[in-house]
Every structure is written in structure tokens, then in C-alpha cells.
Amino acid sequence: MGTPPRTPPRVLTVAGSDSGGGAGIQADLKTMLALGTHGMSVLTAVTAQNSLGVQGVWELPADAVRAQFRAVVDDIGVAAVKTGMLASADLVETVAGLLAPLDVPVVVDPVGVSKHGDPLLAVDALDAVRGRLLPLATVATPNLAEVAQLTGVVVEGEDDLRRAADAVLGYGPRWALIKGGHLSGDATDLLTDGTVEHWLRAPRLDNRHTHGTGCTYASAIAARLAAGDPVPEAVAAAKEYVTGAIRAGFALGAGIGPVHHGH
Numbered sequence: 563m564g565t566p567p568r569t570p571p572r573v574l575t576v577a578g579s580d581s582g583g584g585a586g587i588q589a590d591l592k593t594m595l596a597l598g599t600h601g602m603s604v605l606t607a608v609t610a611q612n613s614l615g616v617q618g619v620w621e622l623p624a625d626a627v628r629a630q631f632r633a634v635v636d637d638i639g640v641a642a643v644k645t646g647m648l649a650s651a652d653l654v655e656t657v658a659g660l661l662a663p664l665d666v667p668v669v670v671d672p673v674g675v676s677k678h679g680d681p682l683l684a685v686d687a688l689d690a691v692r693g694r695l696l697p698l699a700t701v702a703t704p705n706l707a708e709v710a711q712l713t714g715v716v717v718e719g720e721d722d723l724r725r726a727a728d729a730v731l732g733y734g735p736r737w738a739l740i741k742g743g744h745l746s747g748d749a750t751d752l753l754t755d756g757t758v759e760h761w762l763r764a765p766r767l768d769n770r771h772t773h774g775t776g777c778t779y780a781s782a783i784a785a786r787l788a789a790g791d792p793v794p795e796a797v798a799a800a801k802e803y804v805t806g807a808i809r810a811g812f813a814l815g816a817g818i819g820p821v822h823h824g825h
């Protein structure tokens with residue numbers, strides 16, 4: 563018989579579905595598996611989506627989000643949570659209300675607009691993200707477009723990353739991870755809690771198949787936090803994972819292909 567298999571760390575993603583399998587819930591679960599954890603999902607929205615963009619979005623009722631969350635947390639339990647696409651102010655408020663009493667690390671990826679420019683969050687939800695969700699975050703992981711949308715800070719070079727982090731920290735997350743991957747040169751991110759700074763650098767990779775990068779990065783952080791890493795170690799491991807996934811990103815359909823988790 564032998565000893566039964568060990569239960570892996572449990573990680574929950576609260577996010578939208580990408581039918582093309584490259585981003586959203588699908589990227590999250592693949593990342594969580596690749597990092598040796600058990601991934602679970604609370605679905606907030608369904609997208610009809612492929613390599614060319616998002617063709618449709620259907621938000622789930624708040625009751626459905628609440629019921630999924632209770633089902634997971636009340637029986638299985640979670641060691642860390644990641645939030646991604648939350649679609650509307652109503653769902654941001656709902657998810658914030660569910661997370662507030664939970665005493666585990668929360669990674670907030672404040673998803674706003676897809677790479678193709680498709681809106682994944684209603685503009686009238688930004689106040690709820692700033693006022694309700696960011697204060698609950700252990701780590702907030704905005705890209706530069708999301709920094710601009712949330713704080714008004716426009717980052718044009720690495721020198722601006724500190725100012726962006728300060729603006730994000732002003733909304734209450736313990737740590738801000740400002741992802742500078744859309745600047746030219748090295749893909750440089752700044753992780754800071756306002757006291758210490760960690761600069762994470764990776765070489766710019768010549769691969770346009772990067773769909774799902776942000777979801778993968780945030781999920782990898784949550785997986786490492788669930789496994790017990792402190793935040794700086796979790797983010798460093800996640801940066802390494804996402805860099806490998808981008809290097810292995812592959813062509814799919816006629817547009818932008820996904821990052822790859824089997825690397």
C-alpha cells in the first residue's frame with residue numbers, strides 16, 4: 563500500500579475564462595499545476611476568445627461567484643488566492659467582501675484591458691478596485707496600462723517605476739509589483755513595500771506569443787505563497803517561471819499565441 567500521496571498546497575484563482583486556453587482561469591490552473599500546487603477556480607466571467615481577441619464577454623451573477631467561493635473555502639480551504647478579471651463593479655465588491663475575512667495571502671492582478679485592447683473590466687469598477695480590492699492585496703501586480711488607469715501615473719522609463727509603485731501602494735496593498743515588460747530593453751519589474759526594493763530583470767525575448775503573461779505571473783506568485791515562500795522569494799520564482807513560459811510561447815491561430823507551461 564505505501565504512504566498516501568501528500569496533499570499539495572491549495573491555491574484559488576478568482577478570474578475569467580479564456581476559451582482559447584491561453585490566459586485567464588486556464589493559464590492560472592496550468593501555472594498552479596506546473597508549480598506543484600492544487601489549483602481551484604471561482605469563475606467570474608466567460609469570454610469567447612481566441613488568438614485574434616475577445617469576441618464576447620458574459621459576466622456571472624454575483625450569487626454564482628459567492629456560491630463557488632463558499633463551496634471551495636468551506637470544505638477544501640485555501641492557502642493563497644489570486645484575483646484576475648472581475649468584469650464589473652458588482653463583482654469587484656462581491657469578491658472583496660468574500661476575501662476580507664480570509665486570513666491568507668491575496669495576489670491582485672488588476673486586469674483592465676486585454677493585449678488586443680478588449681475591455682475586461684467596466685470603467686465604473688475602477689473605484690471599487692482602488693477602494694475595496696487593493697487594500698486587501700498582499701501583492702498587487704499591475705502592468706503599466708493598469709498603473710495609468712488606476713493611478714494616472716504614466717511610466718515612460720525605468721526611472722518612473724518607483725513613482726508608479728508609490729501611487730499603487732497609496733491604495734493599501736502590502737507590496738506593489740510594477741511590471742515594466744512593456745518598456746523597451748530588459749523586462750524590468752519593481753517589487754516594493756515602500757521600504758525595501760527588489761528589481762527583477764529578465765532579457766527581452768524575441769517572441770510575440772505572450773498571451774496570458776500577466777495571469778501566469780500572478781498565479782505563479784500565488785502558488786509560491788501557498789507553498790510558504792515569503793513575498794520576495796515568491797515573486798523571484800514567479801518571474802523565472804513566467805520568463806521560461808514566454809521563451810516557450812508558441813504560435814496558435816492567426817494572431818498572438820500563448821505562453822507555454824510545459825517548459
Ligand code: PLP
Pocket residue numbers: 577578579580585586587609611646647673675676677678682772773774775776777
Ligand atoms: N482573457 C482573460 C479571461 C484574462 O483574464 C486576461 C488577462 O488577464 C486576458 C484575456 C488578456 O490576456 P493578455 O493581455 O495576456 O492577452
